[in-house]
Amino acid sequence: MYDFTTLVQSIGNFLHGQFSPGVATALEWTLVILVYLALYAILGLVLVYVERRVCAFFQLRLGPNRVGWAGTAQTVADALKLLLKEPVTVNKADKLLYNLAPFIITLAALTVISLVPFAKGLQAFDINIGLLFIVAVSSLGVVGILLAGWSSNNKYALIGAMRSGAQIVSYELSVGLSLLTMVLLTGTLQLSTIIETQANGWWIFKGHVPAIIAFFLYLTASIAEINRGPFDLPEAESELTAGFHTEYSGLKFAFFFLAEFVNMFTVAAIATTVFLGGWMPFHLGDWAGFNAVMDFVPPILWFFLKVSAVIFLMMWFKWTFPRLRIDQLLKLEWKYLMPLNLMNLVFTAILVYLGWHG
Amino acid sequence: MNNEALLQLLTTWAEGLETEENAQYLNVRVPAAQLHDFAFRLKNDEATSFDYLFCLSGVDWPEYMEVVYHLESTQHGHCLVLKSRTDGREDPRLDTVCDIWPTADAHEREAYDMFGIRFNNHPDLRRLLLTDDWEGYPMRKDYKDEINMIEL
Amino acid sequence: MFRAIYEYFKEILLAIRGLINGMRITGKYIAHARKEIITQEYPDNRDTLQMFDRFRGEVVLLHNENNEHRCTGCSACEVACPNGSIEIIWARREDPETGKKKKQIETFVYHLSMCTMCNLCILACPTDAIKMGHDFEHAVFDRSQLTKVLNRPGSKLEKGVEE
C-alpha cells in the first residue's frame, strides 16, 4: 500500500536538518498553507467545470466546450474575468463587514479541508477530535453568510442570510447526529483511525442498515448545510435574485462561489472518510485476486474516485429536484431527519451493545 | 335567456334604455346616472346574473366618452353589451363598477390612464400603464405627442 | 398511535419513491447524454445550417444574371408595409430603346431596423420582384448600416415585366 508518511517525514527531516527548529516549523507551515491554498483554488476551478459539464449533460446540453481542451480552461477564463472586474461596493453597505464576509467563508471552508485525509499520511492536521472539529468549524460559514447578507444593505440579501441562519442552525443537528451514529460504530473521532477501522470493510457495508440510513441522512443534512440545491434557499435565484451575495461582484463574489464548491468537496470527503472507507480500496470478502487488483490502484485515486461519486450524487440531486420552501425545509429537519436520526442512533447503540458491528 | 326576453326584462329595469340593432350581442345603453344601480341589478338578479365581466373598453367619440362593458353569465350562458356615455369630453365621469365586478378595478384604471375617464368611488384610481407624471391621455383621438410620434 | 407511526413511515417511503422517480428521468438522459444533445454549436455549424424555404430573414430584391430585377416601382410594397420600412424612390426616365418615358426605380431603400418580417410586402408585390431572404445574421456595429439599398448599381428592369 502506498504510504505518504515517509515522504512527508523526509520533507520534515530535511527542513529540520537545514534550519533551526523555529524556522523549520515556520517553513513547514508555509509549505502546508501554500499547498492547501493551491488545492483550494484547483478544487474550486475543477469542481465548477465539472458542475457545469454534468449539469449540461443532465439538461441535454454540451456545456462549456470551447476554451481549452473540451472547455477545461473555461473556469480559468471565468476566474480571470472575475479578477479583472470592477469591485463594486454598495454605497450604504457596512464596509468592514461587507469586505470581511467573503474571507470568513473562505476561512471556514479552508479550515475544514485541512482535516481531510487524502491518503495514508497525507493529512495536514490529524487531531483526535477530528469529527467534532469538522462539525464545529463547518458551521462557521454561516457567520460569513449572515455578515454578507446583513452588511450589503439589500433586502434580498437580508432575507437570504436570515434563511441561511435558520437553515444551518437546524441542519447542524442532523449532521452532528448522523456522524455521532458513526462514531458509535468506529469508537473514535480521529479521522485517520476511522479509516483504519475500515480496513476490513467500509462502514456503509459492515454497519448494516443504520449506517446506510445514516449515510443518506448525513448527505441530505450536509447538502442543506452547505446551501446546495435543492436546499439553496439563501440564494434562491428565482425568488431572491442571488440571495446573500446579490451585491457582491468580482473577486469577492468569486470567493463565495469557490467556497460553495469547496464545501461540496468537503462534504463528499467527510462522507467518503466516515462511510466509504476513505482511501481504502474496495475489497470483496475472500477474493484474493480481485482484492490484489484493487490494492494496485493508489489510495489517493480511491479517495478521489469515491469523492467524485458522492459529488456526482449531489449534482444529480441538485439538477433534478425543485427547491423547498423555508418552512418546509425546517419541517423536513425537525419532523423527519431529527427523529430518524435519533431512532437510528438508538438502533446503532443496540447494535454496538450486542457487538454485531465489524 | 335569449336576447328578446332579456331585452324585455331589462327595459323594465331602467328608463331611457337605448338598444342597437343588428349587433352581434344584445346592446344596451344606460344613462350614466343609472349605470351603477343597473349593473348591480344585472349581476345580482337571479334571472340575469351577469357575473363575468370579460371586457371593459373606453371609447373616445367626438362629443363624449363611452365605456363599453361586455358581460357574460356563467350560469345562463347569455351575453350582454352594456354601454354608458359621459357628459362631454372635458371632465368625463362615470360611476365605478369595481365593487360589483372586481376585475373592473384594473380595467377602469386602464381606461382612466388611456382616456382620462374618471370613475367615481373607485378606490385606487391611478395611472396604470404610464408613469404617474404623464400628461394627457394617449388613446384620445386628439392626443398629440410631438416628441415620440411617428406618423406613417 | 401505531396507525400514526405507520403513516409517518409510509409518507417517508412514498416521498423517497417520488424522488427516485424523478432521478430516473435525469439519470436516463445523462446515461446517453451524448446521443440526446439538443443544442447546436451554432457558429461552427454555419456551413451546414440549412434554413427552411419559407424562413423570413430579410427582404431581398431578386436580380438575374444580367443584373436585371423585376421591380417596376409600383410602390405596392411600400403601401402594404405596416412600419414604413420600404421606401421606393422612382423617376420617369427615357427608355433608350423605345424612347418613351418610363417609370423606373432609382433606389429601393429598405430599413431593416424597422422591418418586422410580416411578409405583407411579398404578398403585395404584383411582379414577384422581392422575396424573403434566409440571412438572419443582421447584427452590425452601426445602426446606419441597417438601411440598405436593395437594387444593385446599374441594374435595370427585366424585359417583359408589365408596369
Place this chain on the structure above:
Amino acid sequence: MSDQLDLAPATDLLTSQEYFVNMGPQHPSTHGVLRLVLTIDGEIIRKVEPHIGYIHRSIEKMCEKDTYRQIVHLTDRMDYLSCHINNEAVCLAVEQALQIEVPERVKVIRTIIDELTRLASHQLWWGVMGMDLGAITSFLYGFRDREMINDIFEETCGARLTMNYNVPGGLMFDIHPNFQKRTKDFVAHFKTKLPEYDQLLSDNPIFRARTEGIGYMSKEDAVAYGVTGPSGRASGFACDVRKRHPYGMYPQVDFKEVLMTDGDCFARYKARILEMWESLRIIEQLIDNIPEGDFQAPTKQVIKLPKGEFYQRVETARGDFGVYIISDGNKSPYRLKFRSPGFSNLFVLDKVARGSKLADLVAIMSTFDYVMPDIDR
C-alpha cells in the same frame, strides 16, 4: 378582516415590522418586465401590488392607423406564445364583419396550428415553472419538445415565434408538404415525453409540497376577477371559449374541457398538463383529415369593414382573448380593444398570494403563466 394594511410601527425588537420589497422589473422569476411591490412581514406576504407598463407599446393606438391586414402582425407581438391564436382572433373578427365564409381547409389548418401553439406555450410554461421552483433541468426538457413545434412553424409559416400566418380570409400560404408528417412525428414523440413531465415534476414530493394547497383561488374569485384559461378552469370556472363560443373546427372535434375544483397551484399545473393531452387528441383527429381546397377565401385587396361593432373571442393558451373592433367604415378601425387574458389574470394575484410565503409567490406567478407583452399590449 378588512383588506386594509395595519402598519404598526415597531416599538421594540420583538415585534416584526412590515417592509417593502420590489420584485422586478428585472427579476429572474417575473418572466418579463413585471414589477411587484410586495409588502412583506418576514417571509409572509401581506400585499402584492403589480406595476405594469414597462413594455407597453400602445398596440391599440397603432391599430387605429393600420389597415386590417397590417393589424394582424401586431397581435403576434402581444402574447407571443399564442401568436397564431391572436392572429386568428383578428382574422375571425374581420371575417365575421365581412361575412366571409372561409374554406373548410383553412379552418382545419388553423385549428391544428392553434393547438400546436397551445402545446408550445404550455411546454415552455412547464419548463419555466420547474425552473422557478428550482428544478432547472425541466426548462431544457420543455424547450426540447417545443423545438419540434417551432420547426413545424418555421417550415410552414416562415417564422418560429412571430409567425403571422393568418390573413383575413384565410392563410398566408398553403401548408408545407412536410407539415402533416412532421406534425405526426411530433405527436408520436410528445406522447412518450409527456409522461416524463409527470414523472419528473408532478410525482416529486418537493414539487407537490410547493404547489399543493398553495395559492388557492375559489371559483367565485375566478369569475369575479375574470381569470380565464387553465388558471380559471383549475378553480372550476368553465370558461373554455372553444366550448362556450366555438369557432374554427372546435365544434366538430371531440375534446374535453379540463375542469378542476381544487383551485390551488397544483390544480393549475395539472390543468395545463391535461390540456396538453387534449390538444394532442385534437391534433390527432384533424391531422389526417385536412380537406382539399383553397387556402384563402377571395377578399378585396383593401379591406373596409362595415360600420358597426364586432367582438371575437378565442381561447389562447392563457385564456379568453377578445378583439373588440369599432368600425366607422374606413380601412382602419375607429377603436380596437384587445381583451388580453393575462391582464385580468394578473390582478387577482393580490387576492391569491396574500398570506403566503415569498417563495410561494413565485409558484403562484408561474402557475398563472404571465406573459408580460400580453398584459401590457
